[in-house]
Amino acid sequence: MSVGPWHRRHPLAVDAALAICFALGDIALTLTGATWWPERPGPLAWTLLGLQALACLSLVARRRAPLTVVAVLGAFTLALTLLISPAHALTPANPGNVWAPFSTALAAYGPLFYGKNARNRRTAFLALGIFTLIVARAWEPSLTVITIGLLRTAVGPLLALYFDARRRLVCALTERAERAERERYLLAEQACAEERARLAGEMHDVVTHRVSLMVLQAGALRVTASDEATRRAAEELRAAGCQALEELRDLVGILRTAPEDDPTPSLDGFAALVAESTAAGVPVELAERGDRSLASPVVGRTAYRTVREALTNVHKHAPGARVTVEVEYDETRVRVAVRNTRPSGGPNSELVRTGSGLGIAGLRQRIELVHGSLRAGPEPDGGFCVEAVLPAFVPTAESMV
Template structure:
């Protein structure tokens, strides 16, 4: 329930309590003056004082939610005092000796202890004692006894009814909310299963075709007479193998069970750095920590980040030096690729060969493994790519 709804509910409760207290005060004052209660034929100072005390006791209904037993005790003490003043005190002589001397506010007061309190044993004990006071069991009368039981029974019966109704409504509401949550979970599970099924089918189809390409490239590397053709076939075969590895990672994340695989080794990262240096972009690799802490998916994601970052440096920052730092930790793998400012102008045709979506694609891939990626210019005029990945991602 929102805060505004709670405020509206408290205002409604306050208005209801004020109206009820004022209503019962007027009702009891009027009925007393009409001789329906303890009012004497010739009222004196004591009678008028008691009438004021009765009005104050009825106004205690304002606290019936916060202190229901206190309200019941106030009305009970007033009723007992009036009863003792009449008999055996004889100080007050009512016009109707067979009337019930308790205020009508007793009905509302008897409602509170059973509805607003969890411990009902004390409530039942208080109501029983109050019933004995109203019924004047030391001076029994059938009419008074009947009226006393009705006044102290109507409120509790209503309290038990409304409390039971409230519990039933709450239970039905919780059951409906639980059913809604279960339907949502079942729908999510069905979507996940369908996604895994489609991912498995896609894996089977794509893997089959790419595997054929890899085999054909391998055969061409062996049979070709031209060295350049053999080199191109080897590059094609290696690229196809890498595609299969990355496809296996993605399918594993989507829910299909991949075969066990190892993350890229130090030689793989070193090969990227050496490849970058061979084309005129000096790069330095620093690895800290135990590489075995990173699961295969995390290792290959780090590999793709380094590869994309080095590719961007070659395209957009000719002459820059690159520092690659990878830190393996128990919980996280931190990766930083930073290059110095370029010393020359980028090659226009080369920079136009890309799709412009390399960093965006990396960010999506990093988000899939619940990591973060930041890329942007550094204060010295270079460029910096930072990634934080969880060390373990199940696939």
């Protein structure tokens, strides 16, 4: 389930509401004589009015089949026009009006905005050209009808072209910004790796030189010493120096090697945390809303640490409380909230002494590193709440794989 504005999550309901509104509006305009309605309507006029309503209701498919909607409204307008002239089966009260329903304006918007490729775009231009000729009744030249007909079928496509170009521009700028931010993070990681290698090299050069001199001097002392105790002490000093050199080589190798991936679980570890807390006697309810894939890996691990730290504090300070974990995924942010009710007992002193008291402070620093925010404090009902708001996407080298 994606998170976003209601009209984006329910496009079919929006299109159905628009289709009904336009159908009712066209019926009202027709009955008031703004289009083709005759002075003395007969069965044919009422039948055409019903067909017009059905044609307008085809707007419900304007996203999935925009050309079909144009074809339906165009066919109705053409049939109505032919019945009026040259068939003379219907005589409008105002012959100088545009006979096409006003729904044609919204129908003309769809083919260009919802077209998937260049081929569909060419077909859309051709269909809209024919549509314009039908609506404007080009075979019966009238300045008023042609002007209104052109406006009716041109405003929608022009708006569609504008919004489509704007959408493409926003997508391109967003992609460019994300790429630039990923490159910035990669450059920062590369600089850290180079600095780590430089420090490792300097440590190796400086410390190895001094320890090597100590080992050599201890070896010389072992050879030149006159008594056994001195020779034994010199040998122990030489062996310790050699061991220090080996450990230094191992340490330098670690510093020169890029750190491995963070083993901290991510978003899929929430269920395990909840199960562990429940097994330990602290009932926890987990509620997740939205799409997990919207959160980048580093955000997922930060959210996991937030929940883990909050549950740990509940175990220490709020025994007997009920806990609710809420995780909400949005296109721009991830919100994590851990709330507990008023505890039924006092804090566990043995568990409290095991902590450093810096859990929330360290968690706040970690969240601020990814440009998030943390709120931790008591609730009006006597409980406690830890709430973190994190950006949904934090670019790292891991997110580019």
